[in-house]
Amino acid sequence: MDQILSNISLLFEFPVVNLKIVIDGIMIGALFALAAYGLALVWGVMNVKNLAQGDFVIAGGYVAWWFAKQGLPPLLGVPLAFVIMWGVGWLIYKLVISRVIERDLFTSLLATFGIAIMMAQILNLMFGSDTQSIDLGYDSFYFFDGFIDIPVAKLIGVLMATALAAAVIIFMKSSRMGQAIRATSQDARAARVLGINTEKVYAFTFSLNSAICGAAGAIIVMVWIIQPFYGITHSIRAFVIVTAAGLGNLPGVIAAGLGIGALEQYGAHIFGIGYQQAVAVMLLLMVLIFRLVQQRKVRKSLE
Amino acid sequence: MKSKKLSFYGILVAIIIIAPFVFPSFSTQLATLWLMIIVAMTWDMTGGQMGYNSLGNIFFYGTGMYVAAVITIAIPFDVGEYNNAFGGGIYKFTDTQYFLGVFLGILGAGLFCSICAVLIGFVTFGLRGPYFAIGTLGVAIAAGELVSNWEWIGGGQGISLPVFPYDLDLGKTFFYFLYAVTGVSLFVFLKWLYSTRFGAAINAIRDDEEKAEAMGIHTLRYKLTTWSMSAFFIGVVGGISAFQLIHFEPLETAYQTINLGIFMVVCVLLGGKGTLWGPIIGAIVFHVFKEVTWNYLLGWQWVALGALIVITVVYFKDGIMGGLMRSKPEWFNSDAENRAQAGADS
Amino acid sequence: MSSIIEVTRVSKSYGGVIANKDVSMAVKQGGITGLIGPNGSGKTTLFNSIVGYHPVDSGSIKFEGQEISEKPVQEIARLGLIRTFQQTRIYGAMNCVENMLISLPHRKMKFLESFNRNGEGDYEKTDRLLEFVGLYEKRFLTAGSLSFGQQKLLEFAMALMNEPAALLLDEPTAGINPTLINGLIDRLKRANSEFGITLFVIEHNMRVIMNMAEKIYCLAHGEMLAEGTPEDIQNDQRVIDAYLGAH
Numbered sequence: 001m002d003q004i005l006s007n008i009s010l011l012f013e014f015p016v017v018n019l020k021i022v023i024d025g026i027m028i029g030a031l032f033a034l035a036a037y038g039l040a041l042v043w044g045v046m047n048v049k050n051l052a053q054g055d056f057v058i059a060g061g062y063v064a065w066w067f068a069k070q071g072l073p074p075l076l077g078v079p080l081a082f083v084i085m086w087g088v089g090w091l092i093y094k095l096v097i098s099r100v101i102e103r104d105l106f107t108s109l110l111a112t113f114g115i116a117i118m119m120a121q122i123l124n125l126m127f128g129s130d131t132q133s134i135d136l137g138y139d140s141f142y143f144f145d146g147f148i149d150i151p152v153a154k155l156i157g158v159l160m161a162t163a164l165a166a167a168v169i170i171f172m173k174s175s176r177m178g179q180a181i182r183a184t185s186q187d188a189r190a191a192r193v194l195g196i197n198t199e200k201v202y203a204f205t206f207s208l209n210s211a212i213c214g215a216a217g218a219i220i221v222m223v224w225i226i227q228p229f230y231g232i233t234h235s236i237r238a239f240v241i242v243t244a245a246g247l248g249n250l251p252g253v254i255a256a257g258l259g260i261g262a263l264e265q266y267g268a269h270i271f272g273i274g275y276q277q278a279v280a281v282m283l284l285l286m287v288l289i290f291r292l293v294q295q296r297k298v299r300k301s302l303e
Numbered sequence: 304m305k306s307k308k309l310s311f312y313g314i315l316v317a318i319i320i321i322a323p324f325v326f327p328s329f330s331t332q333l334a335t336l337w338l339m340i341i342v343a344m345t346w347d348m349t350g351g352q353m354g355y356n357s358l359g360n361i362f363f364y365g366t367g368m369y370v371a372a373v374i375t376i377a378i379p380f381d382v383g384e385y386n387n388a389f390g391g392g393i394y395k396f397t398d399t400q401y402f403l404g405v406f407l408g409i410l411g412a413g414l415f416c417s418i419c420a421v422l423i424g425f426v427t428f429g430l431r432g433p434y435f436a437i438g439t440l441g442v443a444i445a446a447g448e449l450v451s452n453w454e455w456i457g458g459g460q461g462i463s464l465p466v467f468p469y470d471l472d473l474g475k476t477f478f479y480f481l482y483a484v485t486g487v488s489l490f491v492f493l494k495w496l497y498s499t500r501f502g503a504a505i506n507a508i509r510d511d512e513e514k515a516e517a518m519g520i521h522t523l524r525y526k527l528t529t530w531s532m533s534a535f536f537i538g539v540v541g542g543i544s545a546f547q548l549i550h551f552e553p554l555e556t557a558y559q560t561i562n563l564g565i566f567m568v569v570c571v572l573l574g575g576k577g578t579l580w581g582p583i584i585g586a587i588v589f590h591v592f593k594e595v596t597w598n599y600l601l602g603w604q605w606v607a608l609g610a611l612i613v614i615t616v617v618y619f620k621d622g623i624m625g626g627l628m629r630s631k632p633e634w635f636n637s638d639a640e641n642r643a644q645a646g647a648d649s
Numbered sequence: 650m651s652s653i654i655e656v657t658r659v660s661k662s663y664g665g666v667i668a669n670k671d672v673s674m675a676v677k678q679g680g681i682t683g684l685i686g687p688n689g690s691g692k693t694t695l696f697n698s699i700v701g702y703h704p705v706d707s708g709s710i711k712f713e714g715q716e717i718s719e720k721p722v723q724e725i726a727r728l729g730l731i732r733t734f735q736q737t738r739i740y741g742a743m744n745c746v747e748n749m750l751i752s753l754p755h756r757k758m759k760f761l762e763s764f765n766r767n768g769e770g771d772y773e774k775t776d777r778l779l780e781f782v783g784l785y786e787k788r789f790l791t792a793g794s795l796s797f798g799q800q801k802l803l804e805f806a807m808a809l810m811n812e813p814a815a816l817l818l819d820e821p822t823a824g825i826n827p828t829l830i831n832g833l834i835d836r837l838k839r840a841n842s843e844f845g846i847t848l849f850v851i852e853h854n855m856r857v858i859m860n861m862a863e864k865i866y867c868l869a870h871g872e873m874l875a876e877g878t879p880e881d882i883q884n885d886q887r888v889i890d891a892y893l894g895a896h
Contacts, residue, residue, distance in 0.1 A: 049433045099617045105433045106356040107616050110568065113358070114612030117561055121605040232444075239437055278448035284441045292429040296721075297704070500753060501763045507740060507751045514738040516723035517700070518811055519731065519756040523723075525763075 007270045020148045021265045027154045028224060029261020030161045033254050034216040035234060036241035037165065038209035044247045045185040045205045046101055051112040052092075053213060054234025055119040060085045060214025061221035062123055065132050074134045074222060078160060081218035082211045089210020093203050101202060116231060123228040131225040157223040164215055168208075169250070181205055185248075236280045237264075244287045319487065323479045330475040332594065334547065337482035339590045341540045342563065343570035343582035344489055348533040350568065351577035352497065353526065354509030355428070359439030361564030362446050363534040365557030366419060367412035367541020369450065372462045374411045375404030375546075386457040396465040409481075409542035416538025417531035424527045431512075440560065447558030461552025464545060478547040482540065489536050493579060496532075505529055509577070565612065572615050575624025584623050653678040653815050653847050654699065654730070659708030659718075661694055668694040670871045671708070676815065681841050681848045683862030685855065685882075687892055691871040692851050693735070696819055700732045701725040713814065727756040729814030735823060737800045741793030745784055745803055748792050749775040752807035774810065782806040782836060798825045802833070809840060815847040816840075822857050830854075834861055855892070859883060867891070 011017055039053050063084050064077025072080075092115060100108045138152035172178035184191045184201045192198050220226060241260055245252030260283060267279030323330040342364065349355045376385050379400050388394070396404070423442060430438045451459040467474030496502050504525050507515040516522050544551075551557055558564075566589065574585020600607050621629070628635050652675035661669040668691045676682045686692050698705045701722040710718040717725050726732075740748050750767050779785045782802040787795065792803055801821065808816050821837065822830050834857060841848050852858040858865060859879045867875045867882055869891040875882060882888055 049437075051437075096613055096617060103620075106436060109356075109433050109436055110572075111613050111616045113565070114609045114616065116609075117565070117612065118606050118609030121603075121609060125602060125606070236441065236444075243434075275448070275452075278445060278452075281441045281445040281448065285438070285445065288430060288434065288438050288441075289426055292426065296429070496764075499764045499766055500750075500755070500758070503747070503751050503767075504755060504763065506743075510740045510742060511738055513722075514734070514740070515751075517726050517732055517734075517738075518752055518807070519723070519726040519729070519754065521723075521727070521755060524760070 003272070004270055011269070016148065017269075021269055022262050023148065023150065025262030025265035026258045027158050027261070028220075028265070029258035030158050030254075031216050031220050031223075032234075032237050032241060032261055033257025034161050034165060035213050036238040036245075036253050036257055037168070037250070038212040038216075039238040040242045040245075040247055040253055041181075041212075042206055042209045043242065045181055046097075046188075046202050047105070048097060048101060048108045048112070048206075049105065049239075050209070051109060051235055052116040052119060052231070053209075053238045054236070055116045055123075055231035056085060056089070056210050056213035057217040057220065057234045058226050058228065058231045059088065059119055059123060060217030061226035062127055062132070062217075063214065064218035065134055065221050065226070066127075068134045074136055075156070077134070077221070078215050078218040081214040085214025085217075086207045086211035088214075089207040090203060092210070093206040097206055098199070098202065116235065120228050120231050127228065129228055131227045132221065133225045134222045136222055151223070154223045157219040160219055161216065164212065165254075168212065177201075177204060233277045233280050236277075236284050240280065240284045240287050243284075243291060316487070319483055323476050327472065327475075330472075330479045334475070334479045334482050336587065336590045337479070337486045338540055338544065338563075339566065339570060339586040340583050341482065341486050341489055342537060342567040343574070343586040344486075344493060345533040345536045346567040347571045347576065347578075347582040348493070349526075349530055351571055351581070352502070352509060353505040353529050354512070355526065355530075356432075356436050356568075357439040357530075358436045358564065358568070359441070359443035359560075360533070360537060360567065361558060361560055362423075362439070362443040363416040363420065363537035364541040364544070364563060365443075365446065365450070365553070365559075367416050367538035368545040368551055368557045369456055369462070370415045370538070371404075371408030371412040371542030371545045372464055372551075373456060374408040375401075375464060376462075378404055378407070383455045386455065386460075386462060394465075396468075398468050401465055401468050405546055408546070409539055412542030412545075413535040413539040416534040416541070420531040420534035421527050424530050428523055428526045428530075443558055443560050443564060447554050447560065450558065451553040457552075459553065461550060461556065462545075463550045466549055467546075478543060481543045485536065485539055485543065490579075490583075492532075497579060501525065501528075506577075565608075569612055569615055571622070573619055573622055575622030575626070575628075578622075578624040578628070581622050581624035588623070651678045652676060653713055654849065655709075655711040656695070656699065657709045657711070659695070659698055659710060660706045661691075661698055661703070662706060667871050669698070669705075669868075672868070672871075672873050673708075674866045674873065674876070676847060676849045677864065679841075679845060679847055680864065681838070681850065681862045683858040683865040684849070684851045684868065685853070685858055685865060685888075686868035686874070688853070690868040690891070692853075692868055693819065694871075695868065696732075696817065696851055700730065700817060729756065729812075730817065731808050731811050731813035731815070732817040733801075733804050733808055733819060733821065735819040737797070737804045739792045739800050739804050739807070742791060744791050745779060745788045745795075746772075746775055748803060748807055749778065749810050752810040754810075754812045757812070778806045778809050781809075781839075783832070798829045801825060802836075805833075805836070805840075809844065809846070813846060815849060818848065818850045820851055820853060822852065822854055830857060837861060 035053055035057050039050060042048055042050050060081040063081040064074065067077050067080055068074040096111055096115060097108070100111045136153040136156070138156075140149040140151040142149050172182065180191070180196045180201050181204070183194070183196060184198050188198050191201070217226065237260055241253055241256040245256040263283060264276065264279055268276060271279065322333055326333070342360070346357070346360055349357055373382055376382050379396065380394055385394055427435055427438050427442070450456065456462060467477065504515070504520050507520060508522055508525065512522060548556065570585040570589045571582045572585070573589055574583065575581030596607070597604055654676040656672060656674045659669055659672045660667070672691070672695055674684075684692055684695070697703055698718070699710055701717065701720055701724070705718050708718070709716060712725065712728055712730050715728065717728070740751065743751070750771060753767070753771060755763060776785065779788050782805060784799060784803055784806065787799070792800065795803060805821070818837070822833060825833065837848060837850070838861060840846050850858065850862065862879060865877065865879055865882045866873060867885070867888050874891055875885045875888050877885070
């Protein structure tokens with residue numbers, strides 16, 4: 001308890017610490033937003049709440065880590081993770097998701113929960129339960145007499161995340177497939193009537209989501225750490241972001257992602273790094289309660 | 304017809320009573336089977352009968368364990384000091400203290416969990432569908448994290464309770480019967496509950512909550528009541544488990560989110576949601592399957608568990624009982640039809 | 650005084666679209682009141698405001714003298730204001746009898762009474778009401794297997810089972826085979842006269858409402874256009890114009 005109070009008072013004594021926390025939070029939050037965007041995409045298009053979202057992220061991280069260990073340049077891990085996780089996502093879609101897509105929501109939720117358990121355990125068997133990361137070996141920029149350090153690696157990570165997000169957005173806006181995806185998310189039946197192959201759209205969307213997560217994971221392994229069982233925390237973060245922002249609200253997802261990143265860094269600073277999952281879960285409960293109160297005002301419940 | 308049923312239940316009760324004496328080496332196994340059956344039945348109360356699929360019912364199991372332990376320790380000792388000394392050795396319980404602890408602890412665990420269910424339910428029952436599942440999962444995970452950092456109740460180390468004061472084999476039988484009595488009472492209770500207007504009302508909530516609300520059913524009150532009844536029984540078995548396991552720790556034993564927490568859901572889906580016998584059959588099939596295969600899987604158990612969840616969800620749509628209901632509908636006449644038939648016969 | 654539902658100057662808009670503007674009306678206790686209007690005139694919006702489906706922007710809605718415009722659906726229903734749905738909502742997996750038994754008025758039970766089994770009286774009432782709507786022969790069929798018209802009748806019987814203080818019907822004849830309409834009108838009238846249930850009916854079909862209601866309100870473009878007896882409404886030029894779309 002004393003530790004917590006002294007951590008809080010530190011924030012007031014040295015305001016520059018706040019700046020550091022916010023910058024760190026925003027840099028990691030950009031990656032959370034990426035995974036959350038994928039979740040919102042799948043949620044909106046095929047109404048599947050994917051609880052394996054975080055495990056896709058972690059799996060992508062391990063792909064990049066493994067290639068880096070084989071001696072490939074680490075930055076190449078991002079496109080490789082994108083491609084490989086695309087394949088994994090497609091396989092999972094064909095084997096499982098396509099069979100539960102028409103069923104009730106709990107079925108798909110539980111199916112993805114099963115997938116999440118499997119993926120975490122397989123990664124654990126393959127790579128062990130130690131935390132892993134890739135050291136890019138770049139330098140850091142220092143500001144405020146070294147109070148704030150911005151590693152070049154993190155800057156590169158943020159830039160790549162932004163580039164990926166921009167590419168996905170442009171793709172969704174201008175390509176035929178992107179238009180088909182947006183049409184399907186508005187009304188799948190109408191889309192079918194108009195000759196859109198929704199089965200193909202679903203498979204593509206799920207694979208794309210998996211690939212985005214994979215790429216996000218490949219960046220996370222360079223700027224942070226991964227571990228087979230961190231997936232559930234990433235999933236919870238993605239849910240928090242989407243629940244806070246609402247579906248189909250891209251600026252909201254980005255803002256919420258950055259905000260969650262910053263809040264988590266504050267949580268880590270105040271309570272200690274061991275409370276990461278607890279902080280994520282607390283944020284989830286807080287966001288749910290907040291949305292609930294909001295809905296009650298318009299005489300509705302949250303569904 | 305009626306005597307047939309009576310003799311069926313008579314044989315069943317006889318089997319339940321003699322089982323631990325016929326297979327003494329399996330009595331712990333059988334006790335675990337009872338645990339699975341009970342948690343499956345309690346999960347089905349909300350998940351199957353009311354349509355609220357909780358992923359966090361394990362919260363009540365863990366909380367039941369801790370409440371039972373704290374009550375037992377608190378009767379003779381100071382809880383904080385006891386847990387600082389890591390229980391065991393130094394602190395000796397008399398027989399009276401032990402059994403008083405077992406009795407009050409288990410009862411207190413059940414009651415405390417029902418109250419928790421009502422309090423949490425006020426928030427979570429505003430959530431529908433997947434939000435409810437994720438929200439309750441969040442509650443369970445958060446509780447595990449908080450408890451594992453709460454030094455007064457042992458923190459991440461967990462709590463040690465005194466061992467059963469008499470012969471160990473007698474202890475095994477003792478715990479078997481604690482579970483068995485809980486399980487049988489739960490079965491009788493549910494058989495009654497599902498035949499009342501209350502049972503019909505929670506079915507109505509499951510099938511179309513908006514319609515149920517529009518018909519003036521007290522949806523929130525019924526949902527809270529159901530969950531708190533279900534939480535009572537999970538709390539009770541949590542309490543029993545605490546004494547049976549002697550030592551438990553927060554994340555792997557008490558709030559074991561992806562272990563027992565998900566087993567109970569799989570059991571119900573396997574056996575058939577929303578039926579009285581489904582969860583029981585599901586739990587038996589699942590437990591036997593798990594015990595037989597577990598040791599041969601060599602480290603791949605958890606992968607197999609994930610696969611089992613996926614396969615159950617994808618391929619066993621209505622579960623074993625659901626399948627039976629479709630193929631033999633005449634076995635499952637409703638009360639009303641039975642009445643009409645009885646009227647026609649006489 | 651004798652009004653069971655009183656709507657006073659209710660306004661509701663969605664985004665920029667004004668669905669109801671300063672609408673006032675009253676439903677007389679024990680009578681049959683109708684609400685008509687062309688498509689898009691704001692009937693369903695007003696209906697949903699009354700039953701608590703969404704909040705109103707301004708104005709007041711009173712039920713038996715009690716303000717209900719802020720209450721959620723289930724609390725309003727528990728006061729005895731029961732509705733039917735335009736796209737009928739019944740429990741498709743259950744049979745008709747079970748559907749009826751679920752509709753017992755839970756709001757009138759004490760909490761512990763809900764743990765009783767259904768008594769002899771409940772079954773008799775079920776049979777009587779199913780007989781009343783003509784579904785007695787089909788009582789053990791699952792409700793989902795009934796035709797749309799029969800489902801509407803079942804939903805109506807369920808509403809009667811609930812002993813409402815007032816019953817709000819959202820387009821009871823929409824989607825029903827025209828040959829069945831007369832039977833339905835007759836039953837609605839009998840429910841009013843025999844069971845003394847206040848009815849508030851939203852209808853698109855003019856003929857139906859003229860045969861049934863004592864007092865009719867007509868909405869157009871979100872505003873109350875006219876009110877009066879069926880004769881008044883039938884002869885009101887503004888109503889005729891509104892229906893013919895002359896503007």
